[in-house]
Amino acid sequence: MVSTKPTVAVGFVLAIMFMLSCTGDDSSKFVGKWIFEDGSESLELFKDGTGVAQKGNKGMAISWKVVENKRFVVTATALGFSEAYDYEISGKKLTLTDSKGKNETYVKVTAAEAEAMAKMASEAEAVSKAAGTWIKLQQAYIMEVDKMGSCDQIGYEPPGNGKTTYFTYECGILQNGNAYWTAKNHVDLGECKAGNNWTITYSTSIGIEVKQPNDENCTKLTPNFRKGKMY
Secondary structure, X not given: OOOOHHHHHHHHHHHHHHHHHHHOXXXXXXXXXXXXXXXXXXXXXXXXXXXXXXXOOEEEEEEEEEEOOOEEEEEEHHHOEEEEEEEEEEOXXXXXXXXXXXXXXXEEEOHHHHHHHHHHHHHHHHHHHHHHHHHHHHHHHHHHHOOOOOHHHHOOOOHXXXXXXXXXXXXXXXXXXXXXXXXXXXXXXXXXXXXXXXXXXXXXXXXXXXXOOOOHHHHOOXXXXXXXXXX
């Protein structure tokens, strides 16, 4: 009679290995560079559980780990900060949900894609700054001559001399004597489709009127413009 003990033993080991593989966490899926959906922030996560959180030109060292119940824990020792998020990973998309139910969505990118998204975010941020500069110069001109001025008259130079990688800028005087300034994205900005306008009109009677795109995918790229923090 041939013994079946070796076969049973091997089967038992294989079963244990299978169960361990099924109960493993998603740590390996987190490794890489993740960009916040509007391109303004990023997370770069390394295999050893360390990483870098980046916002604009400011970066900070962090540590991270995946724990049971699909929880992602990130710690920034320098700030005395530690937060556990519920997470969902689907392909290259990572959604983190904090304890208050707020969602943050990140997209996994290559180095080239990360650079392009960072440039897009930088140019979007520049829209509000460019608008603020135009308003201040217009106000100074009004104080001096008591009327609106063209771009040349007030000494305003738009970014990229009027056209950057993502935006086209225009400003001038309308027939009614009011001044206007506008920025238009001539290419898609992620989910913000090309052809949207960020506009300011300025009159001595009404003052400053701000109009932004109706698409939330566009307005979230320029939070300071939306909040009227250009000036």
